Amino acid sequence: MIIGAGLSPVVPDQVPVPQRGAVLGWAMVPQAGALIVGGLLIGLGTGFPAQYALISGLPLLILLFALMMKDPPLPRARREPFSPRAFLDGYRISPRAHPDFVWATSSRFIMGLGYGMGTLYLPYFLNDVLHYERLFPGRSTEDGLLIVIGVNSVATISTVVLSGWLSDRLGKRRMLVFLGGLTMAVAAVPPALSPTWTMTLIAAVVLGLGYGVYLAVDTALVTEVLPASADRGKGMALANLMMSLPYVLVPPIASFVLEGPGGYSSLFLCSAAMSALGALLVWKVKSVR
Numbered sequence: 374m375i376i377g378a379g380l381s382p383v384v385p386d387q388v389p390v391p392q393r394g395a396v397l398g399w400a401m402v403p404q405a406g407a408l409i410v411g412g413l414l415i416g417l418g419t420g421f422p423a424q425y426a427l428i429s430g431l432p433l434l435i436l437l438f439a440l441m442m443k444d445p446p447l448p449r450a451r452r453e454p455f456s457p458r459a460f461l462d463g464y465r466i467s468p469r470a471h472p473d474f475v476w477a478t479s480s481r482f483i484m485g486l487g488y489g490m491g492t493l494y495l496p497y498f499l500n501d502v503l504h505y506e507r508l509f510p511g512r513s514t515e516d517g518l519l520i521v522i523g524v525n526s527v528a529t530i531s532t533v534v535l536s537g538w539l540s541d542r543l544g545k546r547r548m549l550v551f552l553g554g555l556t557m558a559v560a561a562v563p564p565a566l567s568p569t570w571t572m573t574l575i576a577a578v579v580l581g582l583g584y585g586v587y588l589a590v591d592t593a594l595v596t597e598v599l600p601a602s603a604d605r606g607k608g609m610a611l612a613n614l615m616m617s618l619p620y621v622l623v624p625p626i627a628s629f630v631l632e633g634p635g636g637y638s639s640l641f642l643c644s645a646a647m648s649a650l651g652a653l654l655v656w657k658v659k660s661v662r
Contacts, residue, residue: 382606383442385596391541393596398537398589405529405585442480466600466611473598473611474608476657478615481591483654484554485619487647490640491561491580493623495521498637517570521577528581529588537589545662546594547655549586554652556583558645565641597661 388396409505496518499505505517534552540546560580563572592612599608626661630640 381445382609384592385599385605385609386444390597393593394537394540394546394590395534396537397452399587401533401537401585402530405526405533464611471598471600473658473660474595474600474612476654477591477595477598478612480550480554480651480654480657481595481612481615482619482651483647484557484587484591484651485616486623487554487644487649487651488556488584489563489620489623490627490630490647491557491644494621494627494631494637494640498564498568499573502637504575505569505570508570509550523575524574525577525581525584528578529585532582532585533589536586537593540590540593546590546597547658547661549590550594550655551652553583553585553587553590554648554655556580556653557587559583559639559649561645561648565638565645568637591655594655594658598658616656622638 384393384397384400436591466475496514499516499517499521503517505514506512509517511619536549540549557580560576560583563576563579567573595609595612596605599605601608626643627640630643631637635642
């Protein structure tokens with residue numbers, strides 16, 4: 374969270390609005406690619422001690438960004454003294470004063486719920502529904518999960534830069550966010566209706582394509598509706614919270630859905646519904662085309 378708070382304001386602080394989609398598109402490529410590389414590196418590690426050492430060591434590379442990024446500090450005269458009350462008040466955003474920011478972050482929250490429902494329980498889906506280890510003797514469920522993540526990440530990388538650049542050229546971010554979210558909703562339907570390994574791979578591709586379109590363009594859209602230019606760090610932190618908070622809520626929601634008659638099919642259909650709703654909410658943002 375601390376690293377994210379430092380990274381998030383960099384784009385709205387230093388990148389002009391007409392270039393933010395392309396810049397964020399390139400910024401998301403390492404994020405998607407890291408899922409593949411990280412999975413491969415962890416797979417090469419022998420034993421939990423080596424794997425956890427690798428996990429703890431890699432984040433230290435972020436120091437390169439901190440050392441090389443030229444970010445002039447805020448003059449001391451403009452720094453306000455810390456106040457617990459002011460800190461808590463900072464989390465209150467008036468829907469009346471900043472409706473577009475509220476709608477954009479609400480869309481993010483709903484999209485996060487949809488994405489979390491469609492992805493967090495994939496290991497259990499592969500094991501409990503597809504019976505991956507029986508389907509492919511000699512392979513583990515973790516192997517299947519790595520394949521799904523790899524396919525999904527490659528699909529994401531294939532659209533994330535192009536969609537960000539396109540949103541800059543067209544000047545239309547809402548349409549691309551909507552199309553990306555709708556594609557993510559469509560991706561949840563195949564495993565719900567036909568839970569097979571082939572359909573799971575198809576869903577991974579479609580989800581990656583949609584997520585690639587959504588990811589960079591939605592972040593660029595959020596940078597244009599921040600409540601105040603002086604508090605971009607706080608605004609971006611709140612926007613990022615709306616993407617991470619759903620992952621805390623998905624497990625209790627999913628446990629309730631999975632206990633119902635539809636099981637995983639119901640969970641994927643709920644994912645589709647949430648993604649479609651999140652995509653629709655972006656049209657409530659009026660100050661960005």
